[in-house]
Amino acid sequence: MKKCDVLVIGAGPAGLCCAIEAARAGADVILIDENRRPGGQLFKQIHKFFGSKQHKAGIRGFDIGIELLEEVQRYEVNMLLNTVAYGIFDDKTVEIVKDERITDTIQGKKILLATGAIENPVAFPGWTLPGVMGAGAAQTMINIHRVLPGRRFVILGTGNVGLIIAYQLLQAGADVIALVEAASKIGGYQVHASKIRRAGIPIFTSHTIKEVKGNMQVEEVVIVQLDDSWKPIEGTERTLSADCVCIAAGLHPSIELAQMAGCALGFSSELGGHLPLHNEDMETTVDGIYVAGDIAGVEEASTAMEEGRLAGIDMAQKLGHLSKDKAQDKKEKIRENLFALRSGSFGYLRYKAKLNIIQTMEAIKKNQEKKQWSYK
Amino acid sequence: MERKLQERKVNNIVCRCEEVTEQEIRDAIRKFNLTTVDEVKRLTRAGMGLCQGRTCGSLMEKILSEEINKKVSELLPLKKRPPVRPIKIKLLAKKERESE
Numbered sequence: 001m002k003k004c005d006v007l008v009i010g011a012g013p014a015g016l017c018c019a020i021e022a023a024r025a026g027a028d029v030i031l032i033d034e035n036r037r038p039g040g041q042l043f044k045q046i047h048k049f050f051g052s053k054q055h056k057a058g059i060r061g062f063d064i065g066i067e068l069l070e071e072v073q074r075y076e077v078n079m080l081l082n083t084v085a086y087g088i089f090d091d092k093t094v095e096i097v098k099d100e101r102i103t104d105t106i107q108g109k110k111i112l113l114a115t116g117a118i119e120n121p122v123a124f125p126g127w128t129l130p131g132v133m134g135a136g137a138a139q140t141m142i143n144i145h146r147v148l149p150g151r152r153f154v155i156l157g158t159g160n161v162g163l164i165i166a167y168q169l170l171q172a173g174a175d176v177i178a179l180v181e182a183a184s185k186i187g188g189y190q191v192h193a194s195k196i197r198r199a200g201i202p203i204f205t206s207h208t209i210k211e212v213k214g215n216m217q218v219e220e221v222v223i224v225q226l227d228d229s230w231k232p233i234e235g236t237e238r239t240l241s242a243d244c245v246c247i248a249a250g251l252h253p254s255i256e257l258a259q260m261a262g263c264a265l266g267f268s269s270e271l272g273g274h275l276p277l278h279n280e281d282m283e284t285t286v287d288g289i290y291v292a293g294d295i296a297g298v299e300e301a302s303t304a305m306e307e308g309r310l311a312g313i314d315m316a317q318k319l320g321h322l323s324k325d326k327a328q329d330k331k332e333k334i335r336e337n338l339f340a341l342r343s344g345s346f347g348y349l350r351y352k353a354k355l356n357i358i359q360t361m362e363a364i365k366k367n368q369e370k371k372q373w374s375y376k
Numbered sequence: 377m378e379r380k381l382q383e384r385k386v387n388n389i390v391c392r393c394e395e396v397t398e399q400e401i402r403d404a405i406r407k408f409n410l411t412t413v414d415e416v417k418r419l420t421r422a423g424m425g426l427c428q429g430r431t432c433g434s435l436m437e438k439i440l441s442e443e444i445n446k447k448v449s450e451l452l453p454l455k456k457r458p459p460v461r462p463i464k465i466k467l468l469a470k471k472e473r474e475s476e
Contacts, residue, residue: 084461085460085461086463087460101467103467103470118430121432121434123388123390123398124388252434255453256430256456257460260460265452265453267448269449273434
């Protein structure tokens with residue numbers, strides 16, 4: 001069994017930043033990731049980030065990834081790649097399998113779960129045909145593995161993920177036949193939508209995919225118009241010829257390990273569904289177990305990094321590596337950054353949803369204390 | 377087999393690992409008055425395959441919420457047990473032997 005001060009599960013933006021902050025303060029950190037390469041989804045983000053300069057605006061995702069990896073090395077974080085955490089048990093022990101053959105147990109005094117999020121499925125007839133995939137999966141294939149999974153794409157969903165991936169598919173040399181959106185207007189930023197429109201690609205709002213047809217793989221996509229109550233309007237079907245369908249219907253937090261650890265859950269549709277309740281330092285209802293990034297509510301890489309830092313600083317403080325004042329100082333700055341990142345019409349909704357999660361957590365903690373008091 | 381394939385085409389598959397269709401799930405909910413996603417899992421095997429419901433879990437929540445007229449936010453997600461990622465059983469056996 002290995003032991004460490006801080007065990008971080010998931011080496012995406014949140015996990016990397018937590019590891020960096022904890023290790024910088026002097027904690028002994030183990031960081032594990034199931035992929036062969038750290039960075040989570042950062043390395044497939046070939047577009048520039050939005051926001052202000054201090055939030056890495058204008059910098060491309062993969063450059064941020066490279067910066068973070070340099071820091072992780074500088075502070076001598078012990079990184080285990082190709083390593084899955086398949087369970088979390090009592091006394092903060094985590095069972096792992098490395099390289100599909102070595103088993104081990106790691107115990108952390110503090111644990112960060114930074115396991116990210118999973119793409120939401122949409123189950124229309126034919127969704128199991130080869131060629132139907134998550135938009136994020138298609139993005140991984142083109143930007144990381146440099147493989148085009150198809151030639152003619154239909155994309156379901158016009159949030160930022162759907163729009164950005166449509167554009168990146170074009171850059172990768174594919175044809176994008178159409179984007180389909182069930183809502184009556186486009187979900188993502190106008191800048192991204194305009195790029196698609198300028199390329200002459202139709203965006204069908206108030207439409208959905210009725211069916212995907214094909215013998216051994218996707219051949220035809222039947223779309224249909226929806227009325228005001230989201231019911232298909234008969235007779236409005238049209239058939240598109242395509243060999244790949246990307247589903248960009250949002251993501252939900254990947255909470256398996258948090259559930260297994262006994263973390264109390266909350267629900268927020270703005271943040272992707274069920275997620276572990278956490279306080280403003282990212283600690284869950286289970287002492288010493290933290291969450292950061294998409295597992296704590298689906299947002300963006302920039303917020304994930306700040307949340308990871310918050311968790312790392314709080315851990316370092318509680319382990320005695322940082323004075324309370326110093327930690328408080330650092331936390332204040334990060335909270336200011338997070339507040340700025342959660343502004344604007346989309347951001348404000350996420351800000352309110354996050355606040356709600358934190359308040360629910362505080363109410364539960366108070367209740368627990370009351371109960372303990374009455375038992376005494 | 378041919379007939380089953382035909383049926384599967386009509387009835388949309390929800391759980392790909394265990395090949396459970398939407399109709400099978402709806403039938404089970406109605407027949408046994410199921411109220412939780414975990415009950416649906418145990419009765420239909422949806423979410424019991426290799427991925428442990430990582431893909432179909434949210435679809436099951438949606439179907440159940442429609443059937444029993446509740447919001448997804450009022451339902452609990454599938455309970456999770458180890459292993460949360462597919463791993464070889466021989467590794468667990470080896471670990472057990474070594475700890476003896």
